[in-house]
Amino acid sequence: xxxxxxxxxxxxxxxxxxxxxxxxxxxxxxxxMLALAERTGTYIxxxxxxxxxxxxxxxxxxxxxxxxxxxxxxxxxxxMYPSFAVAATxxxxxxxxxxxxxxxxxxxAVVVTxxxxxxxxxxxxxxxxxxxxxxxxxWAEQKAEALREEGASVYVGDHVGDVRxxxxxxxxxxxxxxxxxxxxxxRAAGADVVLGDLTEFPxxxxxxLSARA
Numbered sequence: 322x323x324x325x326x327x328x329x330x331x332x333x334x335x336x337x338x339x340x341x342x343x344x345x346x347x348x349x350x351x352x353x354m355l356a357l358a359e360r361t362g363t364y365i366x367x368x369x370x371x372x373x374x375x376x377x378x379x380x381x382x383x384x385x386x387x388x389x390x391x392x393x394x395x396x397x398x399x400x401m402y403p404s405f406a407v408a409a410t411x412x413x414x415x416x417x418x419x420x421x422x423x424x425x426x427x428x429x430a431v432v433v434t435x436x437x438x439x440x441x442x443x444x445x446x447x448x449x450x451x452x453x454x455x456x457x458x459x460w461a462e463q464k465a466e467a468l469r470e471e472g473a474s475v476y477v478g479d480h481v482g483d484v485r486x487x488x489x490x491x492x493x494x495x496x497x498x499x500x501x502x503x504x505x506x507x508r509a510a511g512a513d514v515v516l517g518d519l520t521e522f523p524x525x526x527x528x529x530l531s532a533r534a
Contacts, residue, residue, distance in 0.1 A: 337478070375480035379392075436457050
């Protein structure tokens with residue numbers, strides 16, 4: 322009879338960021354920002370806003386609204402968002418295949434994002450991306466709590482904030498250079514691995530699991 326190891330390897334759980342990692346949220350957010358500008362009568366440079374996706378919504382709105390108005394405007398934006406952003410937002414190249422690669426390896430794929438959680442779930446449902454868990458409203462180091470709770474040993478994201486979240490959670494930081502941070506920025510922030518995009522992820526995961534075994 323084969324003897325079981327007293328310390329079996331934990332089951333694989335991979336965390337993924339959402340905006341600019343799994344989804345190209347630029348067209349949807351652009352449309353939602355223009356709708357918000359029309360609704361509030363406040364100028365918003367939507368072209369500029371979509372170049373700096375990643376941080377919480379309030380970090381963007383503070384550029385266009387007085388600080389005391391930001392919470393109410395953020396609530397309005399989140400309410401309007403599904404009507405303008407969800408259908409307009411495609412998956413990033415390789416996103417479904419990246420999730421499938423985790424599943425094929427017997428693992429769990431969880432999404433940990435700064436986006437408002439109900440809207441994050443709408444995006445995934447619209448695109449047919451079935452995550453094992455979706456945790457929203459967390460940014461940078463805050464993501465570590467959810468990553469630890471889910472037992473994620475790898476976190477995939479596009480922003481230096483995602484790198485910080487992974488490192489705080491003591492998870493392997495896999496960065497994709499598909500968002501506002503280029504490969505050099507991601508490496509400088511401490512990413513363990515930098516990929517061009519998610520199309521490279523299944524091959525990387527296979528190599529990683531082979532080396533771990």
